[in-house]
Amino acid sequence: MTTTMIFAGSGGQGIQFSGKQMAKTGMYMDKNVTFLPSYGPEMRGGTSNCTVIVSDEEIGSPSVSNPDLLIAMNLPSFDKFEPAVKAGGTIFCDSTLIDKKSAREDIKAVYIPATGLANENGLAGFANVIILGKILKETCIFDYEAFTNFLVSSIPATKAALIEKNKKALELGYNY
Amino acid sequence: MAKKVLMKGNEAIAEAAIASGCLHFFGYPITPQTEISEYMAKRMPKVGGLCLQAESEVAAINMLMGAAATGSRAMTSSSSPGIALKSEGISYIAGCDLPCLIVNVQRGGPGLGGIQPSQSDYYQATRGVGHGDLRLIVLAPSSVQEMASLTAEAFDLADIYRMPAMLLADGALGQMMEPVDFEAFPKRETPEKTWATNGMHGKRAKNIVNSLYIDPNVLENTVRERYERYALLEENEVKYEEYMTDDADIVLVAFGITARICKSAITELREAGIKVGLLRPITLWPFPKKVLGELADKTKAFLSVEMSMGQMVDDVKLAVNGKKPVHFFGRTGGVIPSVEEVVSETKKLAETL
Numbered sequence: 001m002t003t004t005m006i007f008a009g010s011g012g013q014g015i016q017f018s019g020k021q022m023a024k025t026g027m028y029m030d031k032n033v034t035f036l037p038s039y040g041p042e043m044r045g046g047t048s049n050c051t052v053i054v055s056d057e058e059i060g061s062p063s064v065s066n067p068d069l070l071i072a073m074n075l076p077s078f079d080k081f082e083p084a085v086k087a088g089g090t091i092f093c094d095s096t097l098i099d100k101k102s103a104r105e106d107i108k109a110v111y112i113p114a115t116g117l118a119n120e121n122g123l124a125g126f127a128n129v130i131i132l133g134k135i136l137k138e139t140c141i142f143d144y145e146a147f148t149n150f151l152v153s154s155i156p157a158t159k160a161a162l163i164e165k166n167k168k169a170l171e172l173g174y175n176y
Numbered sequence: 177m178a179k180k181v182l183m184k185g186n187e188a189i190a191e192a193a194i195a196s197g198c199l200h201f202f203g204y205p206i207t208p209q210t211e212i213s214e215y216m217a218k219r220m221p222k223v224g225g226l227c228l229q230a231e232s233e234v235a236a237i238n239m240l241m242g243a244a245a246t247g248s249r250a251m252t253s254s255s256s257p258g259i260a261l262k263s264e265g266i267s268y269i270a271g272c273d274l275p276c277l278i279v280n281v282q283r284g285g286p287g288l289g290g291i292q293p294s295q296s297d298y299y300q301a302t303r304g305v306g307h308g309d310l311r312l313i314v315l316a317p318s319s320v321q322e323m324a325s326l327t328a329e330a331f332d333l334a335d336i337y338r339m340p341a342m343l344l345a346d347g348a349l350g351q352m353m354e355p356v357d358f359e360a361f362p363k364r365e366t367p368e369k370t371w372a373t374n375g376m377h378g379k380r381a382k383n384i385v386n387s388l389y390i391d392p393n394v395l396e397n398t399v400r401e402r403y404e405r406y407a408l409l410e411e412n413e414v415k416y417e418e419y420m421t422d423d424a425d426i427v428l429v430a431f432g433i434t435a436r437i438c439k440s441a442i443t444e445l446r447e448a449g450i451k452v453g454l455l456r457p458i459t460l461w462p463f464p465k466k467v468l469g470e471l472a473d474k475t476k477a478f479l480s481v482e483m484s485m486g487q488m489v490d491d492v493k494l495a496v497n498g499k500k501p502v503h504f505f506g507r508t509g510g511v512i513p514s515v516e517e518v519v520s521e522t523k524k525l526a527e528t529l
Binding site for chain 1: 291292351440443
């Protein structure tokens, strides 16, 4: 099985973090993975995106024209990538920031007010992790427990305060 | 089980270099390869090595020449326009017979060009990297794992054949992350560097590292001796990957990141009943001429796929030597060809067969 994903949003929203976390979890699960970031001016703010592939087979091209999953965290990203999602695919939208619905009937659209939820729960900056929780709920890409454990284990001891916040954010998204 | 780490291609080059005993790094920042310098700056002091950010690319390549002359494993890295600046130094290094590694993480050109991935320095790497009769060993990785393993291999080959080696990557390979296993590649036996200018200690005659020969006959002899080593390299060190070529009517020829796009295209084309394979040169010099010549007897046509306006296609044509038609498809300027484009170009070609 192969799952292709595009994470897209604004610089600073944790787009690259989310993508890397997906790729890392895939690697720990002994799958083939690639993580292809956008680089250049995006790294200094503006729009940011990355492509992640998790597969049981050898991965050819690391870039993807039609992803299975799209995670859109701002309107320009939604407008740019929503038409490209593969038929039968799923999009995850931060509905706090994207005041628009998908008109496509051949894909599943999941709307979650991640930024709003984050702010209400003292988790500002964790909207991306809330969406990760929702992805785990809606797709069968990774086991929730295993994903949480890998995420926690990748947090260095000096940043132990982040462990609870990440766990809480994942849970919020998963149960939304 | 060996432990895999998720790393950027650029970081994998740096870590593999250190693991291979590289103790000197000289660089000057340029996108998309700056992570190599960054990683070296962090790690080199911890292993007793030196990472020096030079005042320019020209300074860095000449520092590399000095370090290599002492017999130390040393390297520099840059991206396309930066490599052009290093050109004079690279020629001097070749003329001095100094083993070292030069990394080019290519971006679009000509001129300052852009910062997105490209393969348009193929001519530069295999033909015009410096003035004079000279060759570089040119290795083209196509995964983050190979960014690491071919860095190690490049150092070994450079030492064995006593000449500079180039790792020719691109911005996509430099920036993308994949799992790497640093225990998965073998180390080769390399000769003792009896020529190194590392101090006589009163025990031997002095060594001289030099590329200036006023007497044309003497210069001709040094060049001929060097070309004998090049010939050995061509005989013994050609590396390539063949993928589904056995029954292929069309053989795609691609290196680096483009080869991976071709593999994805081949999966789709095979599903559509079109027999396509891939020949992926891993050494761009020496180029895998022989295997292409043999494939020309079995297949019906070739399609060279590149991120340029068509450079490697010249070498494919030379190797195929008119036996079968050789076509070209490419995107340039930092545009990565899509799988769909390669599928559609190959289908068009298949209809003409």
